[in-house]
Each structure stands twice: as structure tokens, then as C-alpha cells.
Amino acid sequence: MTVKQDQPCPCYTLDYLVKNYIKKVPTYLKVDVDGIEPQILQGASETLASPDLKEIMVELTQVEETQAEFDSTLMLLESKGFKLFSKQKAGSDTRILNYLFKR
Numbered sequence: 367m368t369v370k371q372d373q374p375c376p377c378y379t380l381d382y383l384v385k386n387y388i389k390k391v392p393t394y395l396k397v398d399v400d401g402i403e404p405q406i407l408q409g410a411s412e413t414l415a416s417p418d419l420k421e422i423m424v425e426l427t428q429v430e431e432t433q434a435e436f437d438s439t440l441m442l443l444e445s446k447g448f449k450l451f452s453k454q455k456a457g458s459d460t461r462i463l464n465y466l467f468k469r
Contacts, residue, residue, distance in 0.1 A: 379410065380409055380410035381409060381410055381412045381413050391416040391418040391419050392413075392418075392419060393418060393420045394420065394421045394423075395410075395413070395419060395421070395423070396422075397424045398425040401427070401435070403426060403435065403439045404435050404439050407424075407439060407442050408442070411446075414442075414448075415447075420468065421451075421467065421469075422443065422448060422466075422467045423464055423465065423466050424439060424443070424467070425463070425464050425465075426463060427459075427461050427462050427463075428463065443467050448468065448469060449468060449469075450465060451466045451467060452466045453465045
């Protein structure tokens with residue numbers, strides 16, 4: 367027997383959360399959302415543009431199937447003034463890396 371239940375889940379952009387709840391742009395941001403990094407970061411355009419945000423760490427998987435998403439994430443962060451500072455393995459899977467960007 368399969369039971370299907372729908373559960374509403376509110377979704378907000380990072381810009382909305384910062385503007386309406388946090389009230390101040392953070393100095394550091396960690397993004398680990400298992401494959402939807404470009405979509406999350408697109409919803410943080412104002413936050414990423416703020417000079418108050420000094421560093422952002424993004425966990426990315428670099429495999430052929432996701433190369434376009436990987437490239438778009440790097441380009442978006444670079445367009446907001448971030449430079450890749452370091453990268454390190456995020457676990458036992460060598461394709462998953464934590465990328466640290468700084469202004």
C-alpha cells in the first residue's frame with residue numbers, strides 16, 4: 367500500500383530572507399544544496415553584490431553531466447566580484463569539492 371501525502375513547503379530566495387528576516391547581509395555564506403546551486407545563487411543576486419559579503423563557500427560536484435551548471439555557478443560568482451581562492455575535497459567522493467571564493 368502506498369500512501370501519498372502532500373506537505374506544503376514555503377520557499378524563499380536568499381535575497382528575500384536577508385531583506386525581510388536577517389536584515390543584514392552576512393559576511394560569509396555556505397551553499398550546499400546538492401545540485402541546485404545555480405538556482406539558489408540566482409535568487410541571491412543582491413546579497414552576492416553586497417560588499418559586506420566577503421566569502422562564499424559552495425559545494426559543487428564536477429562531473430560531465432553537470433558541467434553546464436558548474437560553469438554557470440563559477441561565472442555567476444565571478445560576475446559578482448568573487449575570485450576562486452581555494453578548493454578542497456568535501457568527502458570520499460573526489461568529484462565533490464568545496465570551493466571557497468573571496469572578494
